[in-house]
Amino acid sequence: MGNYLKKVFLIAGKDMRIEFRSKEKIYSMMLFSLLVMVIFNFAFEPGAEYIKDVAPGILWVAFIFAASLGLSRSFILEKEEDCMQGLMLSPLDRSGIYLGKVIGNFIFTMTIELLSLPFFALFFNLSLTAALPPLMIVIVLATFGFIAVGTLFSALSVGIRGGDMILPLLLFPMQVPVIIAAVKSTGMIMAGSGIEMYSQWLKLLIAFDIIFFVASFVIFEYLIEE
Amino acid sequence: MIEVSRLWKSYGPVDALRGIDLKIEKGEFLTVFGPNGAGKSTLLKILSTIIKPTSGKVNTDGIDISSANEDARRRIGVISHKAFLYGNLSAKENLLFFGRLYDLPDLEKRIDELLAEVGLAHRANDMVRTFSRGMLQRLTIARAIIHNPAIILLDEPYTGLDQHAARMLTNLLKKLHTEDKTIVMTTHDITNGLEISDRIVIQILGKIVFEDRSANQTVETFERVYFEKVGEGK
Numbered sequence: 001m002g003n004y005l006k007k008v009f010l011i012a013g014k015d016m017r018i019e020f021r022s023k024e025k026i027y028s029m030m031l032f033s034l035l036v037m038v039i040f041n042f043a044f045e046p047g048a049e050y051i052k053d054v055a056p057g058i059l060w061v062a063f064i065f066a067a068s069l070g071l072s073r074s075f076i077l078e079k080e081e082d083c084m085q086g087l088m089l090s091p092l093d094r095s096g097i098y099l100g101k102v103i104g105n106f107i108f109t110m111t112i113e114l115l116s117l118p119f120f121a122l123f124f125n126l127s128l129t130a131a132l133p134p135l136m137i138v139i140v141l142a143t144f145g146f147i148a149v150g151t152l153f154s155a156l157s158v159g160i161r162g163g164d165m166i167l168p169l170l171l172f173p174m175q176v177p178v179i180i181a182a183v184k185s186t187g188m189i190m191a192g193s194g195i196e197m198y199s200q201w202l203k204l205l206i207a208f209d210i211i212f213f214v215a216s217f218v219i220f221e222y223l224i225e226e
Numbered sequence: 227m228i229e230v231s232r233l234w235k236s237y238g239p240v241d242a243l244r245g246i247d248l249k250i251e252k253g254e255f256l257t258v259f260g261p262n263g264a265g266k267s268t269l270l271k272i273l274s275t276i277i278k279p280t281s282g283k284v285n286t287d288g289i290d291i292s293s294a295n296e297d298a299r300r301r302i303g304v305i306s307h308k309a310f311l312y313g314n315l316s317a318k319e320n321l322l323f324f325g326r327l328y329d330l331p332d333l334e335k336r337i338d339e340l341l342a343e344v345g346l347a348h349r350a351n352d353m354v355r356t357f358s359r360g361m362l363q364r365l366t367i368a369r370a371i372i373h374n375p376a377i378i379l380l381d382e383p384y385t386g387l388d389q390h391a392a393r394m395l396t397n398l399l400k401k402l403h404t405e406d407k408t409i410v411m412t413t414h415d416i417t418n419g420l421e422i423s424d425r426i427v428i429q430i431l432g433k434i435v436f437e438d439r440s441a442n443q444t445v446e447t448f449e450r451v452y453f454e455k456v457g458e459g460k
Binding site for chain 2: 088090
């Protein structure tokens, strides 16, 4: 098990090393996230009373679209010079490739989300200090669910012509429960509600994460083989 | 030794392999010739455990590769016309990454030896994306043999190489052959294929249609046989 995990982190570490060297993904994800916030900032008056109602939606539009941008690049790296075959030839169970990719994508996406959060507070004149601990729980759970399924679909779409276009079409309908749960619980956290008000949304996120992570983990091998 | 028996692979209604039987002795160099669409790459993908056959068996030194993939993979190295290398990592970083996936001891030493062997020691820390096609292919060889595999599979390794790089590849393959490696290569390059292999086969439409010792053939006689067989296949 230790050896398996060592190789999983080796794959995630390789992705991060390549990304931090080229910075293609990080720049485009960050720019996209900020752009969404700037556009909505012009559309809605900062500090207005209704901002608290629309802000959770704006936050998750920025996060989800930036994450899908990163996911579409995830397996392109492995497609160039057929590196995926190089990974498949190694004595590592193929689920390890999926796990390594999930960890890498999760770290990238969380980095972008954490960097975007202060800008979100600034643009919409929101104080997130008190809401930050529960908000972080929601962000981690929703991001993990999105990445667990997104990584699988990214592997699927990279072999298809126009895969970049197809990925969001496959991914977003599947992610509806995550997006709704994330937006609803974020809204309640920002409104200062207690955990009892949004605990059912957190339970939905946890259930989604477990079910879809396990399912993706199991079917990844069959998916990349054919 | 590699034993392939009654190997079939179907992609939906298309049969890429139709009952291949092959026996490749330890230390033997076999070259598979055939036109595009003959199923040569499919055969190598099955031998390398990348894909599973629809039916039939492949044993490498008694190990059934469909039931013991991870053990089999440690014994196999694959060289393709694609490098399986990351452009934004250096030559050394690429070899470190793949070497660690195989849990190799004394990895740094092994990498230094390999880079010297393929003539890339002076480019060890350069990004792979800056390499020429020939250099990339030499590094591919280093990546494929880093774990000292007993079996080496080559899928169209001469594709895209200039004459100098092709000669260098031939010399490297000859050297590997002297190290008692079992080698299976698919190629369209009749001259190089005949020169370095012990045995040759022609595969057409998923079947082996011709088999001989390389020593029995010259480029001219084999070309005649090859085009005759390809014509029949059509």
